[in-house]
Amino acid sequence: MDSDDLAYQRSNVNFAVWLQRLLRNSPEALAVQLAARHCPGRPVTASRLANGAFNVCFRVNFENGDQAIVRFTAFGRIIARNEKTEDEVATMEFVGQHTTIPVPKVFGYGKSVPGPYIVMSYVEGHILSGYLKDPTHEGGNTLRPNISLQALCKAYHAMADVMLELSKVEFPFIGAIGKHESGNWTVSKGPLTLNMNRIAQFSNVPHKVFQRQRFSNAADYFEELANHHLHHLEYQRNDAVVDALDCQKKYIARCLFRKVSREISSEHCNGPFRLYCDDLNPGNVLIDPSKITVAGVIDWEFSYAAPAEFTYAAPWWLLLERPESWEDDLNEFMERYLPRFHTFLDVLRDCETEKIKSGSLTESQRLSITMEQSLDNGLFWICLASRHSAMFDEIYWNIVDPKFFGPLTSIEDRMVLLSTEERANMDTFVEKKLVQKQQATLDVHNSAKELFDL
Incomplete structure (x- = not known):
């Protein structure tokens, strides 16, 4: 959206x-x-x-x-x-x-x-992304098309090393980490995520609607992320819907995604949870250019103890492009993504083996096995849909909906899957969004001073 x-x-x-x-x-x-x-x-x-x-x-x-x-x-x-x-x-x-x-x-x-x-x-x-990106491409980052395999592998190895180190850290709750006055590290509140900031900033979703407590299981947290998408559709007044049918589809998609969200995490629902950074990518990694080794990782905003599924899913940044910049035809995206994904998996396996030999990683801590499966079982797409509102509708209707509900023959087939309350509220919701579309105004949820002090 x-x-x-x-x-x-x-x-x-x-x-x-x-x-x-x-x-x-x-x-x-x-x-x-x-x-x-x-x-x-x-x-x-x-x-x-x-x-x-x-x-x-x-x-x-x-x-x-x-x-x-x-x-x-x-x-x-x-x-x-x-x-x-x-x-x-x-x-x-x-x-x-x-x-x-x-x-x-x-x-x-x-x-x-x-x-x-x-x-x-x-x-x-x-910056590692500067080593990877196409200098002729205007308007954002994209991977250099003629980059050598050797250069790409060195860069991917640097990122794999960081990801493996983060994945070893475990927490009993989902949320932002902090140091207690006793000196112990704890999770005491809900996370501030990249998507929360994005939809508050660019879609005018009031910050107060997000639940801010920590989560003891992944099912509750995935449901909360699904609610973020409903908040996004509800509170964004402009450029949210095209017409009544488009609004119905977006409403149904968000209700059904909330319905399946509690099923996303099964094996790891009760933890342990892993340290995860929403915005970790080659643009946040500094390298020694002579050896392409990590000199430092910067910009740790939007980091938190997260469901293990986020760590196990394939990384979105392999082509450097952010999800909101991907083409709407996800098949075209996958044609470009898959070759780089297989290269990254090979590099990740080698990095894991090196760490296992050195004693800094165990066999059970490998990420490559579950990461390889994440494209086939849909985890890659489901985690992306949970964390990125901008690409939600494309991912939901192309990937998530057929996985959970089978082939789509008509929108009425999906309406019957809504709860009684959701069906009863849909007409009013659609009418409200169409009125907002005509009004072309913007709600004010906080004064400038309140925003400044947040």
Whole structure:
């Protein structure tokens, strides 16, 4: 489902106004001041780095030659900025302590006039996606078509190493990780996910509708993710439906996906749950360009203890393109994806074998077996449909619906599968969405100050 154009414009305006105010008020001096507050040594200069998707960063140089990053969480790009910052700081500390993944050291974090910030160590390296992407392609990342197999395997090996390290960490609950005042690591609240942020930002879904408690089993969590899709359709006023039939199909798809969501996790429903980052991809991995080895992994927002199925499903980023950029014809996408997937599986198996020989992985911790099955049994698509609202309808009707309900002969065949309450509410729901389509307005769920303080 496309984003709400009015919500998209408002998000861009909020970010532009915030950025202008930041840049007008000596942000380099502020970055030096914050670095001095949290870091040893004497900072002397700061310079702005290229914008990321969710943050604005400054590199601070110290008198002794050290460097640090001061990163401000961008207003207009992140809905719950304070929560996002606190979760990310906790994740980086945990990953640094409990895995071999190199991550920036957090010197400190807090709130400043522009909003929440993090001061962390600077990691030298080249972005892995830059090594992989097609430089002639405009408008986003796509894999270089003529990349050599040797180069691709080296890059995939770097990513496989990170994924295997993350997969070894286990938790008894689903949610954001944090350190208790006792010093023990725990899961005390629900996760802040990439899709929650996306539909709040671009579809005007109010942040308050998301359940924020931790989850003790995957069935409850998958049902909550299915509810996110219903919230998306309900609260997005513009660009949500084409006509009454389109609205009916989208309503039915979301109701039926909620119906099957509790069946997605069977073997691993009660855990243990694995550390997972919604946005982990080659764009977040820094490499030593001479050896194509991992120098650091950055940008840990939207990381949480998640259902094991997310870890076991094939990665979406093998072609670099984000799911919302894939062609609507999923068969065409698979023609491009499958050759790279088989290459990645070979690399993953080799990486697993290396780790097993070194004693850092056990046979039972291999991911390649379940990951290979995830395309055949549909887990890859179901996990994508759960986590990505933008591609939900294409994935549901092409993959999920026939898997659970058989061939589709008519939309009436699916209406009878709805609950009595869902059928009773459908006509009113459709009428409401068509009225919204005509009104072309945007609801205001929070004031600008409330949004700024989230």
